[in-house]
Amino acid sequence: MTNILRRFDFWTVVTGVILAVLALLLLFPIVRVLMLSFVDADTLEWTLGNYVEVFTRNYYLKGLKNTLFVGVLGTLGACLLGIPLAFFTARCHLWGRAWISTLAILVLVAPPFIGAYAWIMMLGSNGFITNFFEAIGIETPTIYGAHGIILVFTLKFFPFVFLMTQTALMAVNKSFEDAAGNLGCTPWQCFTKITLPLVFPAISTGAIICFVLSIADFGTPAILGRGFRTLSTIAFAAYRSELGGLPTMAVTVSMIMIVISMLALLAQRRILAKRRYASSLTNLPVKVRLTGWRNIAVHSFCHGVVLIAMLPTLVVVYTSFLKTNGPVFVGGYGLESYGRILRTAPEAITNSFVFAIAAVILITMFSALISYVIVRRETAAAGTIDFLMMVPYLIPGVVMAIGFVATFRTGFMSGMSAAWLLILLYFIRRLPYGVRSTTSSLRQIKPSMEEAAINLGAPPLNAFLKITIPLILPGLIVGSLMGFITAINELSGTLILYDSGTITMPVSIYLAVLDGEFGLAAALSTVLLLCTGVCVYLVFRFTENRDSAFI
Incomplete structure (x- = not known):
């Protein structure tokens, strides 16, 4: 009886933490966006005028x-x-x-x-x-x-x-x-x-x-x-x-x-x-x-x-190896564009990796916990979490980023840095990739092994870490890699949240294209594509069914 109560108490707390995180990073920004759409920017009063203007x-x-x-x-x-x-x-x-x-x-x-x-x-x-x-x-x-x-x-x-x-x-x-x-x-x-x-x-x-x-x-x-x-x-x-x-x-x-x-x-x-x-x-x-x-x-x-x-x-990829003199292609082949990104855009490359990896660490941790709650806990809260995992698929990056601005750059939560905002944005938008992949793996595993460990006296957390995690590790890795691929390529949300110290490769590519710096854009794009290709290869190694990993 004590073991059952301990297990119930532990996963109840986990469920509460998950719901709190989803409420703060997903629901609250969306609600803020919804509320602001009914506010008059000049008088701060409630109005339908914004929608009237959009439709007229x-x-x-x-x-x-x-x-x-x-x-x-x-x-x-x-x-x-x-x-x-x-x-x-x-x-x-x-x-x-x-x-x-x-x-x-x-x-x-x-x-x-x-x-x-x-x-x-x-x-x-x-x-x-x-x-x-x-x-x-x-x-x-x-x-x-x-x-x-x-x-x-x-x-x-x-x-x-x-x-x-x-x-x-x-x-x-x-x-x-x-x-x-x-x-x-x-x-x-x-x-x-x-x-x-x-x-x-x-x-x-x-x-x-x-x-x-x-x-x-x-x-x-x-x-x-x-x-x-x-x-x-x-x-x-x-x-x-x-x-x-x-x-x-x-x-x-x-x-x-x-x-x-x-x-x-x-x-x-x-x-x-x-x-x-x-x-x-x-x-x-x-x-x-x-x-x-x-x-x-x-x-x-x-x-x-x-x-x-x-x-x-x-x-x-071909364009990135063309010889350039500044923004101009001068004929022949060379590595000038790659030399330029090492001189002018090392921070963008570093930021892209740091933010994406930090987001993936969060995705991995929460994917394992959320998947367990969805699959093993037949409660209303688990059903709610499962439903909320569909929401990031429907919300454009521009919308989520504006919601983050409205939520975390005003009021008592206004002190959060741009770097943390980007990490949390990548995390909440790409979390469903990790959850869906890990959930699929967990559904194929019978709960008897976890129950046996708990019956032998292991606390629920130990049973989860030592029994469940090793069994779902391939699904967890695939989901994390997919999260990394999509996070490192995020453009629309990053354009709204970044500042001079948090520029990323997608933003640098976008700005380079607008400025006509096609050689620089090609070199940065090739680096980004190489990162993506390596992750795709790793996904192939960790899943037997290549197609299902991307669906």
Whole structure:
């Protein structure tokens, strides 16, 4: 009885601490953003005027339309690439299938603003592809504007749809498709009327992730927009213009972004709730071997998609080794750009690693505790924590950063430094990666070993540290690495919170692109991509199923 009480008391305290941390770092900043959106910046009185202005002033309405436009079309483009790529890799014998999946994952974890910058190098006003076509008398449109943003979103986010749909396609019961074929359905009818509906949950989940990330993305429209404003860039501009006062319009625009994300998620769940999609995991599909022109066409499509998506990364790495004289490329190859980052940006590199590693340490500690509470404690508090782990996925970085400003730079909590604010921002935004990965590992472990240790007299904390932690260590490592990858690449939130002493690599890259310092930006981007690539390799080493680690 005493052991049971000790166990109950220990995990009750842990649950309380977790709820307090989530309330302080997640709920309170969001509530502050919500409250400020109803405050008049001049009179400090409650008002609906901010929302009235957003929905009546053409500047904000156009930003809203632009956001939905690039979000929807970017998601549609991701589906048009991801679904056929998933089908061909899951149902056909392809040369280099593992290579295709690996490149898709590398595309996924590369920072989107680096892709935007690379497309400027190719299709910008002075891009090498633009110059090539001009030399032969062909005028091509530049990458700037809505079409460029949609292109980057399509090539950046299609791996979400691809990886999720591929996993679902490999688990479909082949009997349904065979029955449709026996009844006279063509392969196309079978695909559209049988296969697609069966994997719709996976497709819709990938599409929702693409849409939410598209409307929340700041770097791509900021770099490629050239007057094409989205809600994320409007919110950032409003925050900068409201410095010294209450960022009421910035938080109002931010709330609109949150509402759009939530409505998209609710719409998907409502659609899924109307039908049943389950099937038995028997009679799984058999891969077919293509011949002739079909084989050539499928291989060309699959390898072409991932190679084009990887092209920005290859261009960035290549550009970093071009010889420069200051910001100007002078022909030939050299390491001047890397020499410049050692002279001008060592602090940015150091800060990026320090902040990301500090955030990952917190993520690792809390992921283990939160996962245990979610899996082993069937309480209302555990259910609440599990639900709250979805919130950071829906909140754009600009919104969370503004919420941190409103919470920790005013009132009695105003003494926190920019460095700590960045660490805590990275921690709370990337915590779900660690929790989801660790929770998956813990669900596969029976609680009998922990219970045996406690019955033999071990305190709950000792049983957790000596029994549970070693068993869930692979999931904990994978989640921490994913947290590090995303934390070190954080741009939008960092732009709002950083000061002169806390500049990071993503911010330095963004500022270098704006200043036309493409060599410096390429070298910094290559360092960032190298860090990301090493982490991806380590994730591969610590997980047997590469695809599931990124879903």
